[in-house]
């Protein structure tokens with residue numbers, strides 16, 4: 001990138017756009033973040049907020065997520081006021097006979113975890129009924145407050161010189177040859193040198209008209225919040241039918257793993273189902289009220305892996321869309337910012353390019369697979 005400070009426009013102020021903008025602004029770039037609403041109004045605010053490396057079946061992706069956790073910790077060292085805490089998780093949300101092999105795999109991958117028995121689980125989650133024989137405690141995992149995190153990134157980005165426009169919908173992207181040169185909003189045109197599309201489930205709306213298809217599943221998920229309770233547990237707790245953690249104000253943020261049945265019922269019934277599940281597991285919370293229920297849509301690339309980097313054949317157009325955006329926002333934001341500013345390929349993003357789907361399509365196409373040229 002030449003020294004004249006090219007103008008970079010980031011579209012979408014969920015956690016991914018906000019983190020990318022912060023990392024660009026920190027590097028001294030001229031960056032403008034645009035959102036059709038206020039920062040964090042869609043998937044981010046509907047999220048459970050768990051920062052984890054999750055299932056180790058794909059070892060490369062697991063390592064990427066471990067690096068993402070490290071990247072969070074570097075960021076917190078720099079900005080201690082970020083609404084994030086790393087107090088660990090206790091997890092037995094799997095078949096009982098999978099717990100020990102999963103932990104062995106964690107050990108092999110260098111994930112900071114231990115097995116704990118019933119007695120220790122009961123000490124750490126004193127209100128729990130029917131504790132399992134064994135669970136995994138993951139010392140390095142954390143939570144981000146989904147209400148606050150994207151805004152916190154946006155405020156820091158502003159302090160580093162970023163411009164932020166809320167309530168400004170981007171209508172389309174104007175192109176000349178293989179360049180996007182103007183972002184057209186409902187309130188005017190913004191000429192720019194680079195565009196990064198971070199619009200979550202709406203990624204296709206801006207990219208499809210340019211002939212760029214982003215294979216995305218939109219998967220609904222539901223969470224509940226309780227009234228503030230007394231101090232219960234520092235850990236995020238994840239078990240087969242329920243997961244929860246206690247927010248700073250004492251309320252529990254509660255998810256359930258079989259959300260499908262709950263999603264179709266009325267809000268009253270949903271509240272009742274959450275309450276029953278919570279009450280079965282934590283009977284001391286019987287006077288707990290489910291205050292709110294929220295439904296969000298997860299942007300999930302069709303193979304489950306993030307999509308990040310160059311979009312189509314345009315030389316200055318980028319995209320970042322993924323699930324587990326809470327976990328991955330700092331690593332995605334910092335890597336993408338470096339890639340654009342330095343003009344060099346970030347090796348840690350290589351597995352996550354949009355172009356992998358073209359290759360897949362070619363492999364699945366019997367003509368190309370057979371080597372036919374036309």
Ligand SMILES: Cc1cc2nc3c(=O)[nH]c(=O)nc-3n(C[C@H](O)[C@H](O)[C@H](O)COP(=O)(O)OP(=O)(O)OC[C@H]3O[C@@H](n4cnc5c(N)ncnc54)[C@H](O)[C@@H]3O)c2cc1C
Pocket residue numbers: 011012013014015016017018034035036037038039040041042043044045046047048049050051168169170171198199200201202206220221222223295296297298299320321322323324325326327328
């Ligand atoms: C129920 C649920 C639980 C989840 N739990 C976790 C979890 O525990 N851990 C985890 O890591 N991840 C979790 N996720 C996933 C995570 O929330 C998402 O991956 C992440 O929030 C995606 O962020 P984003 O910035 O890409 O998208 P969003 O937060 O959806 O932001 C997109 C932004 O783009 C803006 N926008 C869209 N179109 C336009 C336009 N044309 N012009 C201007 N602005 C536009 C929108 O207004 C919005 O602000 C969960 C998601 C859900 C729904």
